[in-house]
Amino acid sequence: xxxxxxxxxxxxxxxxxxxxxxxxxxxxxxxxxxxxxxxxxxxxxxxxxxxxxxxxxxxxxxxxxxxxxxxxxxxxxxxxxxxxxxxxxxxxxxxxxxxxxxxxxxxxxxxxxxxxxxxxxxxxxxxxxxxxxxxxxxxxxxxxxxxxxxxxxxxxxxxxxxxxxxxxxxxxxxxxxxxxxxxxxxxxxxxxxxxxxxxxxxxxxxxxxxxxxxxxxxxxxxxxxxxxxxxxxxxxxxxxxxxxxxxxxxxxxxxxxxxxxxxxxxxxxxxxxxxxxxxxxxxxxxxxxxxxxxxxxxxxxxxxxxxxxxxxxxxxxxxxxxxxxxxxxxxxxxxxxxxxxxxxxxxxxxxxxxxxxxxxxxxxxxxxxxxxxxxxxxxxxxxxxxxxxxxxxxxxxxxxxxxxxxxxxxxxxxxxxxxxxxxxxxxxxxxxxxxxxxxxxxxxxxxxxxxxxxxxxxxxxxxxxxxxxxxxxxxxxxxxxxxxxxxxxxxxxxxxxxxxxxxxxxxxxxxxxxxxxxxxxxxxxxxxxxxxxxxxxxxxxxxxxxxxxxxxxxxxxxxxxxxxxxxxxxxxxxxxxxxxxxxxxxxxxxxxxxxxxxxxxxxxxxxxxxxxxxxxxxxxxxxxxxxxxxxxxxxxxxxxxxxxxxxxxxxxxxxxxxxxxxxxxxxx
Numbered sequence: 001x002x003x004x005x006x007x008x009x010x011x012x013x014x015x016x017x018x019x020x021x022x023x024x025x026x027x028x029x030x031x032x033x034x035x036x037x038x039x040x041x042x043x044x045x046x047x048x049x050x051x052x053x054x055x056x057x058x059x060x061x062x063x064x065x066x067x068x069x070x071x072x073x074x075x076x077x078x079x080x081x082x083x084x085x086x087x088x089x090x091x092x093x094x095x096x097x098x099x100x101x102x103x104x105x106x107x108x109x110x111x112x113x114x115x116x117x118x119x120x121x122x123x124x125x126x127x128x129x130x131x132x133x134x135x136x137x138x139x140x141x142x143x144x145x146x147x148x149x150x151x152x153x154x155x156x157x158x159x160x161x162x163x164x165x166x167x168x169x170x171x172x173x174x175x176x177x178x179x180x181x182x183x184x185x186x187x188x189x190x191x192x193x194x195x196x197x198x199x200x201x202x203x204x205x206x207x208x209x210x211x212x213x214x215x216x217x218x219x220x221x222x223x224x225x226x227x228x229x230x231x232x233x234x235x236x237x238x239x240x241x242x243x244x245x246x247x248x249x250x251x252x253x254x255x256x257x258x259x260x261x262x263x264x265x266x267x268x269x270x271x272x273x274x275x276x277x278x279x280x281x282x283x284x285x286x287x288x289x290x291x292x293x294x295x296x297x298x299x300x301x302x303x304x305x306x307x308x309x310x311x312x313x314x315x316x317x318x319x320x321x322x323x324x325x326x327x328x329x330x331x332x333x334x335x336x337x338x339x340x341x342x343x344x345x346x347x348x349x350x351x352x353x354x355x356x357x358x359x360x361x362x363x364x365x366x367x368x369x370x371x372x373x374x375x376x377x378x379x380x381x382x383x384x385x386x387x388x389x390x391x392x393x394x395x396x397x398x399x400x401x402x403x404x405x406x407x408x409x410x411x412x413x414x415x416x417x418x419x420x421x422x423x424x425x426x427x428x429x430x431x432x433x434x435x436x437x438x439x440x441x442x443x444x445x446x447x448x449x450x451x452x453x454x455x456x457x458x459x460x461x462x463x464x465x466x467x468x469x470x471x472x473x474x475x476x477x478x479x480x481x482x483x484x485x486x487x488x489x490x491x492x493x494x495x496x497x498x499x500x501x502x503x504x505x506x507x508x509x510x511x512x513x514x515x516x517x518x519x520x521x522x523x524x525x526x527x528x529x530x531x532x533x534x535x536x537x538x539x540x541x542x543x544x545x546x547x548x549x550x551x552x553x554x555x556x557x558x559x560x561x562x563x564x565x566x567x568x569x570x571x572x573x574x575x576x577x578x579x580x581x582x583x584x585x586x587x588x589x590x591x592x593x594x595x596x597x598x599x600x601x602x603x604x605x606x607x608x609x610x611x612x613x614x615x616x617x618x619x620x621x622x623x624x625x626x627x628x629x630x631x632x633x634x635x636x637x638x639x640x641x642x643x644x645x646x647x648x649x650x651x652x653x654x655x656x657x658x659x660x661x662x663x664x665x666x667x668x
Contacts, residue, residue, distance in 0.1 A: 100285040134242075134346030135393040139635045142339065142398050143238075143351040143628065144382060145248075147188060148358030148591075149375070150405025150599035151179045153367060154606075162372040165383040166400060166606060174609040180618035181601055182404045184557035185479050187594045188353075189219025189228070189249055191403035191603075194621020195628065196239065196252030196351065197232040202564045205476035206594055207436060209483040210566050211490075214467025216436065216474075217566075221464070225249050225262035238628055241636075243349035244342045247335040252351055258338045259331070277337045287330050294325040301370040312410035314363040314590040324363075328356040328374055336381050343385075346393040348636055354378050358406070361591040366408040366599070397635065399628070400606040403621075406591040407478065407598030409582040412574065415512060420480045420572065420586045421473040427506035428471065429499060437475030437587035475586035477594025480572035491569045493520040504528065507572060512584050514597075515546040517558050517571035525562035527555070536562065549576045550596045553619055557596070573597075607631075 146154075155177070158167035169175040182191050185205045193200035207218045217224045229250050237253025239245055245254035250262045257263045277283050298321040305313050335352050342350045360374040382400065389396045413419045421435025466472050466485070474481040484491055486499065496518070497504060507513055508528055516528040525536040529546020536559040547554045561567055576583045576597030585592035593600035605624070607613070611631050618624060 096281065096285045097289055100282075100289045134348070136346060137394065138348075138637075139395045139397055140343070140346065140348045140350070140392075141632060141635055142343065142385065142396055143349070144339075144385070144398065144400045145351065145353040146357055146375075146378065146400065146402050147353055147355040148361055148404060148406050148593060149402040149604070150602045151177065151402075151604035152599060152602060153405065154402075154604060156367070157372060157375055160372075162376045163379045164376075165379045165386070169386075169606070175606055176609055176613075178605045178607065178613045178618070179602055180605060180624055181551070181553060181620070182603060183620050184561050184596065185476055185594045186404040186596075186600045187219065187476060188403050189225075191621045192248060192250050192353075193228060193232055195401075195403065195624050196237060196245075196248065196250050197229065198234065198236050198238075198622055198625040198629075199232045200621055201232070202566055203228065204561055204564050204567055204571070205474065205479055205481055207474050207476060208481060208566050208568070209466055209472050209474070209485075211483065211485065211488045214465060214485075214488075216464045216466050216472070218464070219249060220261065222261050222264040224464075226265045229262040236629070238625060238632070239349055239351055241349075242347055243351065244338070244347050246338040246342070246350065246352035247331065247355070248351060248353045254351070256342070256347070259335065276341065277334050283333065283337065287333055290329040290333075291325040294328050295321045297370060297373070298324050301364060301368070305364075305368075310365075310368075312365070312408065312414065312590040314365075315588055316363050320363060324359060327359050328377070332356050332378070332381065336384065339385055340388050343388055343392040343396060349632055353403075354381075361406050362589040364591075366406055366591045397608055397611065397631075399608075399611065399631070401624075402603040404593045405599040405602045406593050407576075407581070407583050407600040408591045409478075409584045411588050411590065412512060412584045412586050413588065415584060420475060423506065423510065424471065424473050424482060424503065427500065427503045429501065429503075431470040433471045433473055434466070434469045435473045435475070437473075474568075477587070477589070477592035477600070478574035478576075478583045478585050478597065479595035480574075480586045481568035482570040482572065484569045490519065490567060493518040493526065494522070496569060504570075507570070512575050513572060514549070514575040514583075515573045517562060517567075517573075518569070519562055519567075525559055527558055549578050551601060554596050556619075 154163060154166070157163040158170070166175075170177070183194065183200060185203070187206045189206055190200045190203040193203055203219075206220075207216060209216050217227070219225065219228070233253055235253070237243075237251070239252035239254035243252065243254045244256040245251045245260045245263075246257075247259045248261070251257050251260045254260070298316065302316040302321075305316075332354055335354065339350055339352050356374045356378055357371065360371045364371045382398075386398060389398075419435060419437070421433050421437075425433040466483075469485050472483040472485060474483075484496065484499070491499075493504070504516065504518075507516055508530055514529065518526055518528060520526050523535055527534040527536060527546050529544060532541060532543025532546055534541050534545055534547055534555065536555055539555070547558075558571075561571065572586070573595050574584045574586070574597070581598050583592075583595075583597045585594075605613070605627075611634075613627060618627065
């Protein structure tokens with residue numbers, strides 16, 4: 001009876017089972033075979049108990065698990081009453097997990113990856129069901145962002161075998177590496193605003209205060225990311241005209257999004273993009289096995305680092321191992337699945353951010369063994385994306401880039417036992433200091449993924465109201481921001497010295513503070529150091545230049561930041577030691593970004609040779625947007641992009657912006 005049901009649709013499976021059922025030595029067959037029905041999200045389980053003429057069928061609710069036929073055949077080979085059986089959900093889940101674990105071990109040992117071929121077939125089928133394919137001979141372009149990876153680190157990883165796929169692209173496919181320099185601040189919120197939207201004006205750090213509203217803005221908040229996108233969208237986003245955003249803080253005015261923080265406030269329920277990923281039991285069981293393995297790797301690496309007294313050493317306890325597992329496995333795999341789906345549908349442009357390297361480096365260190373292992377696994381995913389191109393309905397170019405790098409060093413608090421907020425409070429003439437630091441955009445990303453997949457709304461933030469605070473001190477990597485809330489405007493250097501005469505000298509004299517950015521009523525924008533000052537407008541230097549250890553473009557970045565409407569009363573930069581390539585963060589991250597100094601200012605673009613770059617050095621995220629948009633125009637044609645942008649103007653208009661306004665902006 002089973003063969004009569006299964007053979008028409010699963011000939012391979014039925015043909016494999018037929019000899020087992022015909023074996024005269026099998027007196028009792030306990031067999032469970034699962035296969036998916038075409039309609040509802042159910043699994044039709046046919047269980048044969050006793051002789052082969054007796055059977056019953058029952059419909060089980062979909063349990064997001066893979067009951068693999070290969071593993072169940074092992075049960076069919078058991079003889080007699082001692083044979084194995086699947087008698088419930090727990091047993092089926094355990095069997096599926098064991099099967100997945102064994103399969104992945106064999107893949108590593110044998111050097112095979114048959115799962116990718118299966119995944120391609122599933123994604124193609126899902127893409128066909130989701131909508132019409134955009135078949136074209138015009139190449140599409142896939143942008144893959146590795147959050148936090150510096151160019152020198154990537155070069156060493158290629159040399160040492162931690163990024164073999166990207167190394168092969170350079171050696172065999174003629175790819176080129178181009179360095180660019182981010183703005184101040186060097187963090188994902190500012191960089192992605194520039195890259196995806198073309199502007200990152202008035203984003204002084206990962207978090208900042210808008211005094212006139214008494215509000216703290218944070219680049220990981222859905223509300224604040226939506227506001228950032230509303231302020232900076234002009235209709236020229238990188239992903240207009242049918243593009244897709246996957247795992248980004250901002251959408252780039254894309255038509256389709258998954259795990260894009262700026263669009264989460266718009267969503268009324270669960271994002272359907274997750275449904276296809278989690279409906280496939282293969283994805284779920286592999287993710288569960290790899291999640292557990294990633295947690296074990298983190299625990300092992302943390303114990304080894306403590307035993308060897310590795311320094312600097314970050315905090316790695318509490319829930320962090322589980323957050324790392326979720327980010328490095330579940331979120332990463334969901335984004336890869338989304339990219340593959342977009343390619344199978346023929347979307348003209350896709351931008352996806354992968355944050356696993358960034359998150360592991362924050363806690364483990366810049367080039368520690370487990371950090372480079374996270375990079376190697378990400379490199380392996382890029383190989384999957386590359387091989388998927390031959391199944392896509394249009395050719396694709398692949399570009400890999402980073403939004404910033406990272407610099408390493410023991411934190412300010414590890415060095416002194418107190419934080420920047422405590423130092424400021426000691427130096428004030430009066431007033432209570434409130435400090436906000438700790439974490440990066442990835443701290444919230446896992447929670448955003450859960451909320452988006454389930455349709456749950458995030459809790460409203462209570463901490464963003466700072467109107468009643470007296471002094472607010474914020475940390476963004478090795479960049480600190482001090483807001484004196486006495487006035488609803490930025491205070492001048494002279495006003496600060498009058499109200500708090502000990503504050504500026506205390507900060508200047510501290511051994512691990514390198515510079516202060518203030519605005520003088522008399523001299524304009526100034527950078528103050530331990531033994532000198534620099535006038536940014538004129539370039540005049542009094543005493544020792546406080547910016548001497550930093551990039552030659554540091555004065556340019558600081559002068560630009562000084563002109564922001566929401567620049568802090570005092571911006572504080574940590575020291576930087578070029579010889580040791582070391583600085584210190586004002587939050588508890590041993591590898592960090594957000595300020596000046598070191599590898600954090602050396603991101604990269606890895607691109608095919610035919611996608612040309614300018615001869616001059618690229619400084620700032622907005623020029624990167626111009627470069628990538630130029631590549632899209634070269635591949636797609638300006639007329640096609642304009643037509644596509646016009647057709648989806650109502651779909652991709654920003655929150656709070658009418659579709660007519662967005663359309664008019666595109667016309668301009």
